[in-house]
Amino acid sequence: MQYFKNIRFSIVFFTLILIQQTSLANNQKIESFSKAKKLLEKQVYQNHQVTLYCAAKFKTDKQVIFPDGFHTTKYIKRSKKIEWEHVVPAENFGRAFSEWRDGHNKCVSSKSKSFKGRRCAEKVNVEYRYMQADMFNLYPVIGAVNALRSNYNFTMLPGEESSFGSCAMKINNRKAEPPQNARGRIARTYLYMDEAYQRYSMSKQQKRLMNAWDKTYPISEWECARAKKITEIQESENSVIKLRCKSL
Template sequence: MKKYSAVFLAFIILTLSVLPALADSSRGNTTIQSFNKAKKTLEREVYYDHRQTIYCGAEFGENKQVILPTSFHAEKHIKRCKKIEWEHVVPAENFGRTFKEWRDGDSQCVDNKGKSFKGRNCASKVNLEYRYMQSDMYNLYPAIGCVNAARSNYNFTMLPSAKSTFGSCEMKIEDNKAEPPVDARGRIARTYKYMEWAYPRYKMSSQQQKLMQAWDKMYPVSQWECTRAKRIEAIQKNTNPFVEEPCKTAGLW
């Protein structure tokens, strides 16, 4: 009897030790694993009545064509200014490099010419967890294509220069860093905090954590941010508490 009791006790201890990890892994997206499906779902079921880009507030139609703001201009990626693209606010590379397939490749990542590949395409092909992270709709926002291209995978910060990179759109990009317009900062902060909370493999630097904490406090939720999160929750079946809780407190949920 004592032998079985010891075995049962060991089983209970093991189960309790595993539960937190299971809880963490279920915080994020486990519903949509296709990046293309996530983009189409956002356009059709989330942004159908609020077709505005995150950084510049530019409007876009069902055909993804952008109505550029007055006095908007770009020096690079001009052709991509015509349409919206779906921006990973937390860049895919920032969490993608935590996956072995992104860094080193995999035996399954071989093209039709027999050449091995790695990076985003390999991680997407081989790793289900990566596909869920890449397709998480809380982290995807519409952006003017050339702005998305210029932002690249740069970290957000406060830049000393007062000059906008895109004319009337107050998005600044300089020295491989980006400073978003005031209207976008709160949404960006709560997205970064969500991604770190939902996916334990992703960690912000201490500098980014401090910045996002500050922006979260300085720029409160808006009605649209709350509506967006509520719609995504209904589709993706998980919550972003950094948006939902302040929305409920403000009576916007």
């Protein structure tokens, strides 16, 4: 009898451990994308106001200080301020939700028109809202760069010229190649999202590229500090970053 009691205790104990580990694996606290952006601005990037791709500095009012030689011929107005970009595009994981693909009976406008896509998934599905607001996947970027990158996957674009002058961000034929200084952070973000959320899964080709970038472009002290701050706010860990930071 005591033997079976011990077995039941062990099962309950390890189940609780598993639940606790799962709760730490991804965002289950912040539902609001808008709130996530404000928290990043005020509590994570307040002393490191630098964009992901172009390493442009920005002010507390989101105004961008352009690096020497930066230019764009599109989205001029949006280029003047930073925006918070999903490195793993929202569409990449959003299409795993039926509300995004097909809509929902609650997704009806004031004019009685049905809608779907991001707006519907955000309105109806709490799991989607958690994924969309996960701060590990959000970075400040120049608005025009965010607009032109759109939801394009990352790859290598040999022979292509920069789309933004001195900022070596290349965008062509619905693909994007980021500057070297951003590749490690991008890779570890993709690897985190792939590990943390069952709804998202990288292609084999994309995973090979991200693993290569992860190894080629090592983690920095700032990346570790950023992850630590997000963990404290979001109450979830980025196991990919946590493991890499042990080497510093």
